[in-house]
Amino acid sequence: MNALYSDTTLTLTFDGDLTSTTVVSVRAELIELLKNYPSATALVANLSQVGQVDSMGLNLLIGLYREAHFRKIPFRIENASPSVRRLFGLLNLNERFGVSAAA
């Protein structure tokens, strides 16, 4: 995973699927990373490299969303693929993730 800290916005670029197989290690990586940026004022998850997201992946993203809430900073998801966006739409997660509805 890649972290870009610019203008106090922390953008995390995931580099692979977010599924039950990868989620645990991604989560560990996330927790470590987030510790390094305590003063970030906004959190962005860049899913441009993400192919598949299953329920565990969703769970992870929701966890990230909650983490941002605890820090009282805004959170949004960018560059999700159409199918991922569709999933968000079905489950009514668009708003939370700051994603516009899939076409």
Added chain:
Amino acid sequence: MSADETEMLGLFVQEANEHLETLETDLVRLETCPNDAALLNRLFRAVHSIKGTAGFFGLTPITDLAHLMESVMALLRDGRLHSDRELINLFLGSTDHLQVMVAAPDRAAEVDTRQARAALATRLDFEAPAKPSAGGAPVLPACLRGFSIDPELVRSSLRHGHHLYVIELQLTADIEAAGQTLLDYFRDVESLGLLIAAATAMSEGGLSEAVAGELQCTLLFATAMEPDLLLSAFNLPADRLTCPDQAVWSEWLATQPSLVPAASFASSTPPPPAAEVTPQTPQPIMSTPTPVPAPADSPAAGGPAARVKTEETVRISVSLLDALMNLAGEMVLGRNQLLRIAAPTRGGAVTPGQEGLAGIVQGISGVTTDLQRTIMRARLQPVGGLFGRFNRIVRDLGQKLGKEIELETVGNDVELDRALIEGLSDPLTHLIRNCADHGIEPAAERLRLGKPAAGKVRISAAHLAGRVQIEVRDDGRGLNPDLLKAKAVEKGVLAADQAARLTVAEAWQLIFAPGFSTAAVVSDVSGRGVGMDVVKTNIERLGGRVEIDSVLGHGTALIIRLPLTLAIIPALIVGCSTRRFAVPQLNLLEIVRPSAERPIERFGGSQVIRLREELLPVINLSTLLGLPTRTADEAPGYVLILKLDNRRFGLQVELVADTEEIVVKPLGRHLQGTGFYSGATLLGQGEIALILDLAGIAAGRLPSAEASATRALTREAALIATERILLFRDGSAETFALHIANIGRIEKIASSRIERIGGHDFFRQANGPTLRLLRIQDHLPVAPAGALPAEVHIIVPRLIHHAVALIAEQILDATDLPVDSLDTASLRGPGVLGTASLQNRLTVVVDLYSLLQAAGIDAKPPKVGQLSSLRVLLAEDTAFFREAVRRSLTEVVGSLDIAEDGEAAWARLQTGHYDVLITDLEMPRLNGFELTARVRDDARLKALPVIALSARDCDDFHAKAKAAGIDHYETKLDRERLCRALTQVLSPH
């Protein structure tokens, strides 16, 4: 879009804007009243309406945002969430988004509302988890909460006879464990029916706990399938399926807006509250609504389908209103003519055939007035609507600038023409921003200055003298003329020498210069200096004027005066030569005819007339306007006694006609600046009469308020302002006088008991110190004294430490010395206060202190300790100063009684016994001058020393005070000086 649709869209925009306005106002109010149920309901309904109507036009960006707002508001309403400042900010920000989107609905998608929506959604999740919980809702059953449900989908499903189910899914366990991907699963679901809504539960805990638990999702699903079939298709246990009752849906749908043909558009949606459309509204085909006053919305009843009943409104175009008004105006003209004709002739004779006509005409007259008034009300609006908007602005500014600012609005009921209110919106907004930005200091600084931490901004409206006066006042820094001048030079507005020559008032005017801004950092809040000059231009464009008043360190006031563009006012019609003028009845006190007994006299440089006890300045209208005047012999004319604010003056005119109700018509641009006229009107026969602007006429032509009062009192007061003196002789030809206040006691002694020691005379008292005796002639430039007779008097002064007394052979009389009759030029020297001719004798008035000094006695004014025997009466109407004076004096004087105004003080004086009166000058009922006049007039109180306290310190006042017989004039509030004044009063000169 078809014409119909365009029209409908226009209506939507209108209504939405009305809702948005109430929304904003209510949100600001919510901060102070977070638990107001009616308020919360109103908020919910406003957003709900917007969402509903936006839905028809498919304006999803608007509905999405509105839905989230609605959901969070529902939580507030149900008490499941409590509002805080952040939430209010969030709502206000969202309202702003809505406003932008509503203003251009076709481009609504361009507005970036992601952050707002995310923030609102967060509130939903964390304060009230989407997982349904127990707790009844007035509208939706618990299991349906958390859904964003489109009522149309529900309706159409029900119409087709489908079932509506609430299905609970555990995504991992139910779907993926069975080997399906989520997307595939949902594709299957959608093949079986219609997915109306979905809600995903947010798991507890943060990142650390994520992925540990299951992800739950609830669906609202419409399908023709029976429950058991559905369960097997979804492979779910039975407890995951709920099917809400048909009744639940009916109830809920009844509260939802429904799509109906255009004809009943207006009636099916809850009628909007009669709020006013903001000026930024794009003008659709149907134009601005009539602000028919509506009663406050009644809170929705708890049950379903509770319709809110508000007064029905109708939209009417502005041009139609104008046409109605003109027609009504002409009707008034006709009515006035009719009144003249139908008026009974002198002597009460009625024209044959016209009996009963008078009654009918009166009836028509009344109806005409009512008609005019009612139509005008359609254009008049209370200014409170505009003022109300400022609450939000002040709140936001306070937050943004980190200052505490309170807004007070006065005169919310004052009604102004709509055009005027619209025109004022921008200038006033800017002025308020300026107060907040530049005027009010940060809380810490204010506390250091002894001010309350919260700055106050006060905006007020009032009808005054035929104009409307709007003030924006703050209690902040005030304007610093030096700073302004420096900035002007720096900005190149003025050259340095020009700036140096400016008076304070002129320096204030610099803020209106283009390109002028004194903010060290030009904040984006009030913008650059271009703001104030635009404000002035805008106000002048409305036909008004802006004035500034400021006290450095205490605050600034900006006073806007506007003409009354619309009104029917009762006015007196007067004339000079062939002209006719209207004088607003509001300002007219009485009419007097100058006569031999009461002529118009010259006094100082102006004309005055005596009215009972007062002298009032008189302005001659013909002279003012450059019309030919008539001499007093030809026609004395009339003097209208007018009242303006708290000044009174006379206006001399040639003739006086009737009092009429006139319709005020504004003057065109070319005539805005004349200063004498505030409008025009049409009289009965169609003649034009100009309405006089009394403030403009009086401006600069009346002696200042204080000076005119001085004149008023001068004549009378001069006779009353005297000082009580004692006349005595000490053997020589001259008569001496000493102020009685100086005299402690007088004794008669045998000259033989006077002992001469070391060149001085002494007298040993039986009880008391030995007194040194002085012969006045020894020390004054007068003829020397002769030998003493067998018995002499000695005058022992008051409040002199030294044991000394004056020898007086013969005590003559106590009398009054008129204040201005003291001649201080003819005889000068130590011990001489002046001379006066009293009772045909030249009298030398003795200055005790300098006499003593001439005699080598160092007589200082008595120490403060002397005051401890004083009985003081204080007349002061301001609580603050009462307290301040009380604190200054309680431990110094013997006793202090306090009266709250002149009348009360007068009453006290009758019954009480006082050594000195301290009085404020400006008090209601009876002011300080008047009180003093009464005191001087009263036989018993004549000699009572009077000290005046005033907030003002100017020459006029001093002169006036002296003329009124006030012994001492002090400005508020210096304790030292006050005490010194007290001692001086007791032993003057």
Added chain:
Amino acid sequence: MSQPTQLLTFRTQGRWYACDLLWVREILRQPSITPVDQAPPIVRGLIHLRGQILTALDLDLRLGCAGGAEKPSACCIVFKTSVELGRLAQQPESAEQAGQDLLGILVDEIGDILSQQERVLPPPPESLSGLDPACIAGVIPRPAGLVSLLHVHALLRPTTATAA
């Protein structure tokens, strides 16, 4: 500027002028003028027009020439207000600058109505004409002499000299 379709011509003292007919509301003959004392000289007074009050301006003074003798004016050309202009299908030049107040100019005589075909020459320099250049749109040569075409919006606008 867009060519006006029809022009109204009028005369004060010896000079002829023209303006876009679209701006004109009506013409009053022998109006009764109520003077406003202490008003700027350019304001000759007020006229009552069917329930409304209009401000009557002196054309000569406005243009900068000496005013005529104080004789009663024969005619008053009343111009449309912004509201009335707004209702027109075709707006005359600079209609957006119109105000809401009712204004008129006092003239001695009303002349012909000229049509679109008239040739309009550029205005002469102020030194030659002696007229306020802001008001002059051009000149129209006519058999009887030159007719000065006026910008109505400029004519009606209060100038610093006139507005107090």
